[in-house]
Amino acid sequence: MSRLASLLAFALVLLALPASGQDADPADGPAVGYAVETNAVPIQQPEATETMPGDGPEGETALKSGEVALDEGQGVHGEPTEHAGDEGHGAEHPPPPVWLTIPFVVLLLMIATGPLFYPHFWHHYYPHVAIALGAAFALYYWLGLHDTLPIMHAAEEYFAFIALLGALFVCSGTILIKTDYPGTPKNNSVLLLGGAVLSNFIGTTGASMLLIRPFMRLNAGRLKAYHIVFFIFIVSNVGGALTPIGDPPLFLGFLRGVPFFWTVTHIWYIWLPTILAITAVFYVIDKRNKAESLREDAEEHGVDLEPGEVPGGPVVPEAPGVEDVSDHHAADPAVAHPNRAPVKREFEIEGKAGFLWLGVVIASVFLDPNVFSWVPDLHEIAHVPFGIREIIMFGVCVAAYKTAKPAALRGNDFNFEPIKEVGFLFIGIFLTMQPALTLIGQWAQVNADSIGVTTFYFGTGMLSGVLDNAPTYVSFLSAAMGKFGMDVNVPSMVSDFAVVGAGTPLATTFYLQAISVAAVFFGALTYIGNGPNFMVKAIAESSGVQTPSFVAYMVKYSLPILIPIYIVVWFVFFSGYVLPHPPDAETAAAAAEALVRTPGLLLRF
Numbered sequence: 001m002s003r004l005a006s007l008l009a010f011a012l013v014l015l016a017l018p019a020s021g022q023d024a025d026p027a028d029g030p031a032v033g034y035a036v037e038t039n040a041v042p043i044q045q046p047e048a049t050e051t052m053p054g055d056g057p058e059g060e061t062a063l064k065s066g067e068v069a070l071d072e073g074q075g076v077h078g079e080p081t082e083h084a085g086d087e088g089h090g091a092e093h094p095p096p097p098v099w100l101t102i103p104f105v106v107l108l109l110m111i112a113t114g115p116l117f118y119p120h121f122w123h124h125y126y127p128h129v130a131i132a133l134g135a136a137f138a139l140y141y142w143l144g145l146h147d148t149l150p151i152m153h154a155a156e157e158y159f160a161f162i163a164l165l166g167a168l169f170v171c172s173g174t175i176l177i178k179t180d181y182p183g184t185p186k187n188n189s190v191l192l193l194g195g196a197v198l199s200n201f202i203g204t205t206g207a208s209m210l211l212i213r214p215f216m217r218l219n220a221g222r223l224k225a226y227h228i229v230f231f232i233f234i235v236s237n238v239g240g241a242l243t244p245i246g247d248p249p250l251f252l253g254f255l256r257g258v259p260f261f262w263t264v265t266h267i268w269y270i271w272l273p274t275i276l277a278i279t280a281v282f283y284v285i286d287k288r289n290k291a292e293s294l295r296e297d298a299e300e301h302g303v304d305l306e307p308g309e310v311p312g313g314p315v316v317p318e319a320p321g322v323e324d325v326s327d328h329h330a331a332d333p334a335v336a337h338p339n340r341a342p343v344k345r346e347f348e349i350e351g352k353a354g355f356l357w358l359g360v361v362i363a364s365v366f367l368d369p370n371v372f373s374w375v376p377d378l379h380e381i382a383h384v385p386f387g388i389r390e391i392i393m394f395g396v397c398v399a400a401y402k403t404a405k406p407a408a409l410r411g412n413d414f415n416f417e418p419i420k421e422v423g424f425l426f427i428g429i430f431l432t433m434q435p436a437l438t439l440i441g442q443w444a445q446v447n448a449d450s451i452g453v454t455t456f457y458f459g460t461g462m463l464s465g466v467l468d469n470a471p472t473y474v475s476f477l478s479a480a481m482g483k484f485g486m487d488v489n490v491p492s493m494v495s496d497f498a499v500v501g502a503g504t505p506l507a508t509t510f511y512l513q514a515i516s517v518a519a520v521f522f523g524a525l526t527y528i529g530n531g532p533n534f535m536v537k538a539i540a541e542s543s544g545v546q547t548p549s550f551v552a553y554m555v556k557y558s559l560p561i562l563i564p565i566y567i568v569v570w571f572v573f574f575s576g577y578v579l580p581h582p583p584d585a586e587t588a589a590a591a592a593e594a595l596v597r598t599p600g601l602l603l604r605f
Contacts, residue, residue: 095442096435100140103133104432108466111425111528112550126421130428137431150434155385157471158430162423163386163393165205165531167361169419170397172209174404175354176411179347183219185286189279191215192230196239196275200264202362204240204247208532210358211235212539213412222289225548228540229557230282236532237524238278241271241517245362248531249464249473249519255370256474257494258512266513270573274521277565351408357400364392418538422531429528430468437471444479453507453514456480457574461518461566465525465558473519480511514574521566525558526550 110129114122122129138154141147181187191211199207212231219227240246242264244254250263367389369377378387408414440463444451451459460476478488484507486493497508523530527537527550537547548556572578 096438098439100137100435101432101439103137104429104436107133107425107428107432108528108550116549116551127424130425132428134428134431137434150438151431152385154430154434156379157468158427159386159390161426161430161531163390164203164361164365165422165535166419167393167396167400168203168206168209168358169535171354171357171361171400172206172213173354173412173414174351174357174400174408175210176350176405176408177210177214177347178350178411179214179218181218181347183222185283185289187218188215188227188286189283191218192234192279192282193275195231195235199235199240200242200246202358203245203365204236204530205532205535206358206362207239208232208236208536209539212536213543216540216543216545223545224289225546226282226285226557228536228545228547229553230278230285232533232536233278233524233558233562234275234282236536237530238271238274238521241267241520245365247520247523248470249523250516251365252470252474253477253494253498253512253516255368256477256488257491258498259495262498262512263516266509267517270513270517270569274565274569277568278561281561281565350411351405353403354400354408357396360396361393364389364396367392413543415542417542418535421538422534425534433467436467437475440467440472441475441478444476445482448479448483453511453574454570456511457514457518457570459518460515461522462525464519464522465529468528469519469523469530473515476515476519477512480508480515483511484508510574517569517573521562521569524562526554 107130110122110126114126138151141150191214195207195211195215198211202210208231212235215227215231216223237247241250244251244258244260244263246263250258253263254260366372367375368387369375375388378384444459456476456479460472464472474488477494481488481493481497484497486497486508488494498512499509524533527534540547547553
């Protein structure tokens, strides 16, 4: 335990390194590839024209003038990094070499192969591997390049990530949902759809942490890997596309200036068929689960089977307090009980105080200086990589755990192993992915004029699957706004970009739709695409559930199931073949006709 504590302390020291360089003298100007100050001279919005997206000179002019900021310099809180122009923070450094992405690639490969080919080594030494690779990156930037800005970004993102994830993990673990409803395709589908809606109110992370244990208990005895996978698809990712609370990328957009209700009004008609399509695929697969017939046959004769109690199936820890039928484990569960009345299903919640703690966590999400000016900015005041929000969330972790009912913790088989695994691995991920994010952001910025909405959709999506989807979202949002001569660091410009108004072409909203949908939906492609994904996997494994490996998750599930659905989403909503999306109303007919006649023009949009 002491070795583990020393490793964590070393990791936190690495993440806190940038604070030592905060007093450096200002440099002459903002760094290429990093954020500019929000009080910079605003870029004038271009007048509305009748040209196709990207045909005008605005984006190129903005790029050449250097006024459009590349978002990689933004912290997870959405504010521009105040030291972007400071010496020693990247002001005089060229873009990172491609080889600096090697530690990130190595870490991803080890996450994918470790549990399969060297499980004993991996389970014992994954904290050492993650911290060593993260330390190699941090020390190179700190001592070799004398550039601590990427480390500061990683620290801010990590503390915000682990504070929210940890608080929701602990709070949800103190809430025990007890039920003896059977896990049938219908019941499972209803729970997944309900979780998708709930994720828009308490976030994909909150909904995932709250519902994954009841979902496993509901299906214990017939629980398969696909149950966990589709839970990640629907509840942990796609479900949270309707509000800024739902998913981190959308919350960053809200902090930048996207109106709060923009997502629900512009995304719902894309969200609904996508959720229904994924749920329909799940229903078909779950319907083929042969263990179901054993459960249904027993229930028809009055036997109240609890999840996990089906003979021959793996057992997940059951919630205490639900009475079992005495002859429940009979060799033939289909034996008739003609005198037994149907058993009334039970549904009970123990540890309701956990909902209050969840409310505190959700409310604290908005305690950001960019949302409320009265909130102290600890980044600026104390030069630390966390804020009031993170302090409150860490405090809630302690308070919720200390005041939890022991019966609720036992019923949830609660332990800290899942959050420990996620915490260590993401130290390495957040540090080592910084060069990749910088390179991707610079590429998107430089090539913004030449790429259309198709590239923004699939580019944002595919990279959100292998990188953290929040910074990927802001990188492509910055590039898309640069295409129209706008600055992602100016909230009024972000608002104009989102809402069609005077001087704002319709195409800007179209681009923001594509980026928002892709960042949220494609986060389900891998375990690391979105924060809750890996946590759900870790919780399932800690309860004895077999989950697919990193590679199997992609090869067997996400690629063959999600990619076809996402291609259909693109074809219907973003390709222009079904629903034309021209830059303005006057060119609608011409654009639609051109798309039909010349499929090659599709790449322009």
